[in-house]
Amino acid sequence: MPSGDPPGQRTSGDVTTWSVVTGNIDSASTSPDARPSSPRSLVSGQPVVTMIGGGQLARMTHQAAIALGQTLRVLSGGPDEPAAQVSPDVVLGSHTDLDALRRAAEGSHALTFDHEHVPTEHLDILVAEGVNVQPPPQALIYAQDKLEMRHKLRALGAPVPAFAEVTWAEDVAKFGNEHGWPVVIKAVRGGYDGRGVWIVDDADEAEPIVAKQLDAGATLMVEQKVEMRRELSAMVARSPFGQGATWPVVETVQRNGQCAVVLAPAPDLSDELAAEAEGLALRIASELGVVGSMAVELFETVEGALVVNELAMRPHNSGHWTMDGARTSQFEQHLRAVLDYPLGDTSATAPVTVMGNVLGAPEAPQMSMDERVHHLMARMPDAKIHLYGKGERKDRKIGHVNIVGGPGSIDDAEYVAAVRERAERAAHWLSHAEWTDGWDEHGE
Numbered sequence: 001m002p003s004g005d006p007p008g009q010r011t012s013g014d015v016t017t018w019s020v021v022t023g024n025i026d027s028a029s030t031s032p033d034a035r036p037s038s039p040r041s042l043v044s045g046q047p048v049v050t051m052i053g054g055g056q057l058a059r060m061t062h063q064a065a066i067a068l069g070q071t072l073r074v075l076s077g078g079p080d081e082p083a084a085q086v087s088p089d090v091v092l093g094s095h096t097d098l099d100a101l102r103r104a105a106e107g108s109h110a111l112t113f114d115h116e117h118v119p120t121e122h123l124d125i126l127v128a129e130g131v132n133v134q135p136p137p138q139a140l141i142y143a144q145d146k147l148e149m150r151h152k153l154r155a156l157g158a159p160v161p162a163f164a165e166v167t168w169a170e171d172v173a174k175f176g177n178e179h180g181w182p183v184v185i186k187a188v189r190g191g192y193d194g195r196g197v198w199i200v201d202d203a204d205e206a207e208p209i210v211a212k213q214l215d216a217g218a219t220l221m222v223e224q225k226v227e228m229r230r231e232l233s234a235m236v237a238r239s240p241f242g243q244g245a246t247w248p249v250v251e252t253v254q255r256n257g258q259c260a261v262v263l264a265p266a267p268d269l270s271d272e273l274a275a276e277a278e279g280l281a282l283r284i285a286s287e288l289g290v291v292g293s294m295a296v297e298l299f300e301t302v303e304g305a306l307v308v309n310e311l312a313m314r315p316h317n318s319g320h321w322t323m324d325g326a327r328t329s330q331f332e333q334h335l336r337a338v339l340d341y342p343l344g345d346t347s348a349t350a351p352v353t354v355m356g357n358v359l360g361a362p363e364a365p366q367m368s369m370d371e372r373v374h375h376l377m378a379r380m381p382d383a384k385i386h387l388y389g390k391g392e393r394k395d396r397k398i399g400h401v402n403i404v405g406g407p408g409s410i411d412d413a414e415y416v417a418a419v420r421e422r423a424e425r426a427a428h429w430l431s432h433a434e435w436t437d438g439w440d441e442h443g444e
């Protein structure tokens with residue numbers, strides 16, 4: 001570190017880097033003056049960013065936009081969606097309707113996404129019309145289409161499981177016989193939270209799933225079921241200038257194919273594997289030309305190697321902990337990146353932060369959410385509550401809770417377990433109105 005720099009900060013050329021921020025990650029970068037001028041700005045003169053989709057990711061990006069003096073314009077399917085409830089600049093319409101996309105893009109400095117489902121041909125038209133689409137469609141395609149992603153990552157030399165396209169049930173049988181059972185069948189597009197993923201033990205189990213999905217018009221693929229120790233996520237951000245930043249690699253815990261808990265950083269992860277995961281994510285961001293926050297979902301195999309699962313080119317559930325546990329949240333960083341601002345410091349502010357998803361109970365509890373919030377606040381003053389304004393439905397992501405650990409060490413398993421238990425207890429309380437440790441909130 002050159003003398004005179006603040007602690008943890010390094011300067012090389014004209015790029016400032018933080019301890020967990022890499023500087024210019026590209027061999028060739030674009031000019032920092034490439035930001036397009038907008039035909040229309042807010043009264044404040046601050047940029048307008050349009051986000052396609054009115055879900056919780058847009059809602060939380062809007063929170064970050066407020067702090068930066070911006071408002072986030074959202075294209076929302078309805079006025080009740082999480083982001084539409086809070087943004088004063090809402091365009092109502094469908095993300096598959098080109099005219100709605102055009103209206104949402106008008107006058108904005110950058111157009112970005114809360115989900116992957118905008119048709120690529122629409123995005124190509126917007127780009128041709130001068131809209132600053134970030135991440136650009138030629139990068140976004142690898143987050144939209146799992147088969148394209150597998151081909152591309154394999155070509156880049158990134159570790160991926162064996163895979164094949166499925167055009168009839170026989171393709172799965174052939175793949176399973178060649179690579180071993182069980183195998184994983186996936187919808188190539190449109191899946192989320194484990195919807196669109198089927199683990200099958202044999203050809204007989206695969207046959208009806210494949211028939212039903214192909215009949216419904218889905219494109220399918222099959223891949224090896226990875227024998228894993230656990231799932232990790234490497235989150236990074238990249239700007240058009242080519243600056244890259246990585247947050248600490250986290251462990252994600254899924255239940256029924258859906259993220260339930262995130263431990264940041266991943267406990268018991270060697271420095272070598274952490275560096276490998278961060279380097280891999282930065283390389284993918286650079287090679288694909290990603291702009292914005294990106295999650296690289298990873299499997300840590302039982303042998304201790306990394307395999308890429310999938311890419312998300314937007315803020316991601318595995319980065320929600322950054323709202324309370326990192327100097328720069330993934331939402332602020334996404335805005336900084338798509339606007340080609342310098343990126344923010346990604347360091348963690350505590351030895352561990354644990355995020356628990358509030359997943360809707362099978363039946364919404366009698367007790368109102370407001371009362372549940374009161375009780376949680378009374379019992380856990382340190383719990384950071386984030387609710388998305390969504391109705392309660394079974395397994396639906398309606399919020400999350402972050403617990404930022406106090407003094408301690410990530411290498412202390414008891415300390416980590418205690419923080420995790422609090423996060424899971426808080427999240428379960430909010431969804432079920434039940435304390436997992438049997439506490440009676442009205443008791444003596």
Ligand SMILES: Nc1ncnc2c1ncn2[C@@H]1O[C@H](COP(=O)(O)OP(=O)(O)O)[C@@H](O)[C@H]1O
Nearest residue numbers: 184191192193194195197223224225226254257
């Ligand atoms: N090849 C695989 N081997 C083992 N488990 C897998 C595999 N692919 C997916 N899974 C499991 O299914 C979950 C969801 O799969 P993913 O492709 O990430 O779909 P989604 O788009 O729904 O997140 C993963 O987080 C993981 O738990």
Ligand SMILES: [Mg+2]
Nearest residue numbers: 193297309310
């Ligand atoms: Mg996934």
